[in-house]
Amino acid sequence: MGKDNQPKARQAAQLARKAGRRASYDRILIVTEGSKTEPLYLGEIRSQYRLQTANVQVQHSQYGTSPIRIVEFAEHLFVNGDEEKNIQPRAFEQVYVVFDRDDHQTYHNALSKAAALNGRLRNDLKQAVKFEAVASVPCFELWLLLHFEDVQAPLHRTEVYQRLRQYLTNYDKGQAGHYAQTCQNLADASQRAEHLSRLTNAHDEVEPYTDMYRLVHLLTTLKT
Numbered sequence: 116m117g118k119d120n121q122p123k124a125r126q127a128a129q130l131a132r133k134a135g136r137r138a139s140y141d142r143i144l145i146v147t148e149g150s151k152t153e154p155l156y157l158g159e160i161r162s163q164y165r166l167q168t169a170n171v172q173v174q175h176s177q178y179g180t181s182p183i184r185i186v187e188f189a190e191h192l193f194v195n196g197d198e199e200k201n202i203q204p205r206a207f208e209q210v211y212v213v214f215d216r217d218d219h220q221t222y223h224n225a226l227s228k229a230a231a232l233n234g235r236l237r238n239d240l241k242q243a244v245k246f247e248a249v250a251s252v253p254c255f256e257l258w259l260l261l262h263f264e265d266v267q268a269p270l271h272r273t274e275v276y277q278r279l280r281q282y283l284t285n286y287d288k289g290q291a292g293h294y295a296q297t298c299q300n301l302a303d304a305s306q307r308a309e310h311l312s313r314l315t316n317a318h319d320e321v322e323p324y325t326d327m328y329r330l331v332h333l334l335t336t337l338k339t
Contacts, residue, residue: 151289159294182225
């Protein structure tokens with residue numbers, strides 16, 4: 116009889132150890148459009164603030180870079196998990212999808228679908244899950260540019276890159292270290308982005324806008 120109980124006992128012990136390794140703050144899943152730039156930047160924040168990967172997962176979309184497909188992948192990953200990435204089904208309190216406006220045809224559809232999913236999904240604790248879009252107009256690099264200067268007028272992606280390279284020489288997508296290079300101006304960037312949010316919103320076509328300040332604030336204050 117004792118031998119029959121041993122596998123169950125070992126399994127219970129393993130589950131207890133996993134639960135012990137998970138921190139007390141919210142579990143967050145972030146799915147990004149880019150496969151390098153945004154994950155590297157957010158990964159730097161996670162490392163800097165010593166956020167456990169069991170609580171903060173950053174994954175890029177495996178369904179492609181179309182905004183609606185990013186939302187669909189995030190929903191799939193949340194519901195089904197990914198054993199290879201050690202992501203359990205429904206193991207999050209919050210889900211964020213990070214994508215750019217650019218010229219994406221499904222941009223507005225993605226915003227609407229994310230809003231429709233917000234509070235509709237339930238996690239493994241039977242709690243309603245926050246599901247939100249983190250959009251940037253025209254692109255993620257606007258958030259980095261706001262660390263160095265105020266932006267009020269619409270910019271094309273190429274102009275954002277040109278102006279950003281005045282401060283981050285040879286800036287290119289996929290490079291590491293962008294958080295370290297900009298974090299000293301984080302307060303300025305957040306203030307500027309918040310100001311833009313009072314003037315416009317993610318649904319506008321061309322006005323500069325980014326929700327990154329909200330996501331960064333969440334991650335940098337998660338343990339407080």
